[in-house]
Amino acid sequence: ELVLTQSPGTLSLSPGERATLSCRASQSVSNNYLAWYQQKVGQAPRLLIYGASSRATGIPDRFSGSGSGTDFTLTISRLEPEDFAVYYCQQYGTSSITFGPGTKVDIK
Amino acid sequence: QVRLVQSGAEVKKPGSSVKISCKASGGSFTSYPLNWVRQAPGQGLEWMGGINPILQRANYGEKFQGRVTITAERSTTTAYMELSSLRSEDTAVYYCVSAPAAFDYWGQGTLLTVSS
Numbered sequence: 001e002l003v004l005t006q007s008p009g010t011l012s013l014s015p016g017e018r019a020t021l022s023c024r025a026s027q028s029v030s031n032n033y034l035a036w037y038q039q040k041v042g043q044a045p046r047l048l049i050y051g052a053s054s055r056a057t058g059i060p061d062r063f064s065g066s067g068s069g070t071d072f073t074l075t076i077s078r079l080e081p082e083d084f085a086v087y088y089c090q091q092y093g094t095s096s097i098t099f100g101p102g103t104k105v106d107i108k
Numbered sequence: 109q110v111r112l113v114q115s116g117a118e119v120k121k122p123g124s125s126v127k128i129s130c131k132a133s134g135g136s137f138t139s140y141p142l143n144w145v146r147q148a149p150g151q152g153l154e155w156m157g158g159i160n161p162i163l164q165r166a167n168y169g170e171k172f173q174g175r176v177t178i179t180a181e182r183s184t185t186t187a188y189m190e191l192s193s194l195r196s197e198d199t200a201v202y203y204c205v206s207a208p209a210a211f212d213y214w215g216q217g218t219l220l221t222v223s224s
Contacts, residue, residue, distance in 0.1 A: 001170065035210035037153075044203055044217055045153065050210035088153055092210055095167055097143070097155040 002027055004089055004100035012108040019076040021103045023089035028069045030093030036065055036074045037088045039102075045088065049074065079105070110135035110206045112215035119221045125192040128218045130204030137185035138162045141207045144178060144189045146200040147217075158207070159187065194222045 003026040013019055023034065032052040037045040047056040049065035052072055062077040076083055084107050089100040115129040130142070143158035157168035161180040168176055177190045187204055199222050206213040 033210075037211070039153075044214035045211070046214075047210055047212050050212075054209070056209065056212065090153075090210065092207075096169060097158075099153040099155065102152050 001096055002029070002091055002094055002098055004091060004098055006087075006089060006100040006103045008103060009101075010104045010106060012106055013079055014108045015079050015081055017079050019074075019079055019083070019105055021074040021076075021087055021105075023067075023072040023074070023100050025070045025072075025091060029072075029091045032068050033091060033093035034065075034067070034072050035090045035092065036063075037090065038083075038085050039088065040085045048087075076105075110140075110208075110213040112204050112206060112213055114202075114204060114215040114218045117219040117221070119223065120194050122195055122222055122224055124194050125190060126194060126220055127188055127190040128202055128204075128220070130187045130189070130215050132185045132187070132206065135206070135213075137180075138182060139208070142178075142180060142187045143205045143207055143211065144176075145203045145205055145211070147203070148197070148200040151200075156189065156202075161187070191220075194220075196222050198222050 005024045007022045034052045036049040039045040053065045064075045066073050086102045086104045088102045111134045113131045138161045141158045144156040156172050159166040159178045159180050166178045180187045201217040204215040205211040
């Protein structure tokens with residue numbers, strides 16, 4: 001099974017700051033089929049990025065994804081109050097889809 | 109845009125089974141895989157399995173093999189996830205997810221509580 005590791009576990013930042021979240025895979029992610037999701041308390045996750053770097057419909061351009069192979073990054077250029085949430089990476093390049101454990105972005 | 113509406117909360121006893129439904133509307137039911145993801149209280153996301161509604165072919169996560177069955181009815185555009193031999197660790201919110209690009213569209217979630 002392809003294991004995803006996310007770092008840091010928690011990121012404490014202020015509104016307006018830049019957030020950089022990391023996702024590392026135990027083996028290369030096929031076709032860069034790597035996605036990022038945002039989840040707020042009591043809500044279903046929301047797709048932000050797919051294919052490592054493509055923004056989903058309606059996602060603001062302050063969210064960007066990069067990386068390939070085993071190392072991927074989600075960047076939020078300037079944090080808005082509504083961006084404080086938990087972020088998960090996911091690989092869907094194998095028949096056994098896996099998620100990372102998540103990074104919580106909270107207010108400093 | 110696909111809309112997914114799931115059945116309501118369930119309370120089950122250990123050892124029993126549960127079947128959760130997911131009604132799709134607003135898009136082509138057969139165009140995209142339909143997956144199931146669960147989230148235990150305070151925990152992360154866990155993929156359980158998915159189905160191709162055209163081929164009626166399902167694949168399951170290794171952890172759930174033999175205990176989960178995912179089906180899809182084209183006539184009613186409804187998918188189902190049945191989980192058997194329930195235990196307390198199965199207490200979680202269960203989501204159905206439509207996957208055009210990645211996991212694009214999520215149902216509202218169904219809370220399953222397993223308790224004696």
